[in-house]
Amino acid sequence: MTADLAVPKLEFMRTESDGDILVVTLDRAEKRNALSAAFIEEIFDLFEWVRRSDAVRAVVIRAEGKVFCAGLDLIEHHTEARSASDFMYICRRWHAAFDAIQHCGKPVIGALNGAVVGGGLELATSFHIRIADATTYFALPEGQRGIFTGGGATVRVARLVGEARMVDMMLTGRVYSGDEAVSAGFCQYLVDGSSFDKAMEIARTAAQNPPLSNYAITSGIAHIGNMASGDAYFAEAFIAGITNTQPASKDRLAAFMNKTAAKVLNE
Numbered sequence: 001m002t003a004d005l006a007v008p009k010l011e012f013m014r015t016e017s018d019g020d021i022l023v024v025t026l027d028r029a030e031k032r033n034a035l036s037a038a039f040i041e042e043i044f045d046l047f048e049w050v051r052r053s054d055a056v057r058a059v060v061i062r063a064e065g066k067v068f069c070a071g072l073d074l075i076e077h078h079t080e081a082r083s084a085s086d087f088m089y090i091c092r093r094w095h096a097a098f099d100a101i102q103h104c105g106k107p108v109i110g111a112l113n114g115a116v117v118g119g120g121l122e123l124a125t126s127f128h129i130r131i132a133d134a135t136t137y138f139a140l141p142e143g144q145r146g147i148f149t150g151g152g153a154t155v156r157v158a159r160l161v162g163e164a165r166m167v168d169m170m171l172t173g174r175v176y177s178g179d180e181a182v183s184a185g186f187c188q189y190l191v192d193g194s195s196f197d198k199a200m201e202i203a204r205t206a207a208q209n210p211p212l213s214n215y216a217i218t219s220g221i222a223h224i225g226n227m228a229s230g231d232a233y234f235a236e237a238f239i240a241g242i243t244n245t246q247p248a249s250k251d252r253l254a255a256f257m258n259k260t261a262a263k264v265l266n267e
C-alpha cells in the first residue's frame with residue numbers, strides 16, 4: 001500500500017481533497033451527468049485508485065449542476081445501435097464500476113440533489129450513505145424508455161427498497177422524494193439545506209474509525225447479506241475475529257476501561 005498515488009486523469013469527474021476526505025464531483029452537468037461507457041470506465045479507475053490509497057479515509061460524491069445523475073447516456077446508447085452482446089458487456093462494466101465503489105474499503109457518502117434516476121439510482125445505491133436535499137427525487141424510468149435496468153438495480157435497489165416497490169416504479173414511473181423517500185429507504189438523511197455539508201460532516205465522523213473497521217462495515221455487511229444464516233454467522237465471526245482484535249482497537253478499548261472514552265448517550 002502506498003499513500004501518495006496520483007489520482008487518475010479524469011474527464012467526467014473532478015476531485016478535491018479535504019484532509020483525508022476525497023470529494024468527487026460528477027462533472028458532466030451539460031448532459032445531466034448521464035453515464036456514457038467512458039464515464040463508467042472512469043468511475044471504475046477512480047475507485048480502484050481509492051481502494052489502493054492510504055491517504056483517503058472517506059469519499060463524498062456530489063454532482064455539478066441541478067441533476068445528480070440522469071442515468072444511462074440514452075443518446076450514446078441509441079446512436080451506437082449496440083448489439084445485445086455489446087450491451088451485455090457494457091452492463092458488466094457498470095457492475096464492475098459500482099462494485100468498485102461499494103467495495104473500495106472506504107465509506108462513500110452521496111450528497112444528492114435533483115434527479116437520481118435510472119442508472120443514476122443504480123450509481124447512488126452503490127454508496128454506503130445517501131443524503132437527499134429538498135430537490136432530490138428517485139425514479140426508475142426504464143419501463144417508459146422501453147428498456148430495463150442493467151447497472152445492478154435488480155440487486156441493490158430491490159434490496160434497499162423492496163422488490164414490490166421497484167416493480168411498481170418501473171411499471172408506472174412513480175417518483176419518490178422527501179420524507180417518503182427516506183421512509184422507503186432510498187436515502188438515510190433528508191436535509192433542508194446542503195446535502196454536501198451534511199455529507200462532509202458524516203464523512204469526517206466516519207473517517208475517524210479505524211480503516212479496518214470501516215472496511216468490515218462497508219463490505220462485510222453486504223457480503224454477509226448474500227449468505228444463508230449459518231454461513232453468515234461463520235463469516236461474521238471471522239470478520240469480528242480480525243477486526244475486534246486489531247491494534248487500532250486497543251487504545252480505544254483501553255480508553256473505555258480508563259473512563260476517558262466518550263459514552264454512548266442519547267443527547
Ligand code: 1HE
Nearest residue numbers: 030031032034070071072073074075115118119141150151
Ligand atoms: C441526457 C440524458 C440521458 C439528459 N442521456 N443525455 N434516464 C432517463 O430516462 C432520464 C432522462 N433525462 C431526463 O428526464 C431529464 O434530462 C432530466 C429530468 C434528468 C433533467 O431535465 P432538464 O430539463 O434539466 O435537462 P434536459 O433539457 O432534459 O437535458 C439537458 C441535456 O442533457 C440535453 O442535452 P442537449 O445536448 O440537448 O443540451 C439532454 O439530451 C441531456 N441528457 N439526460 C443522454 N440520460 C445500465 S442501464 C440503465 C438504464 C437507465 O439509466 S434508464 C434511465 C435513463
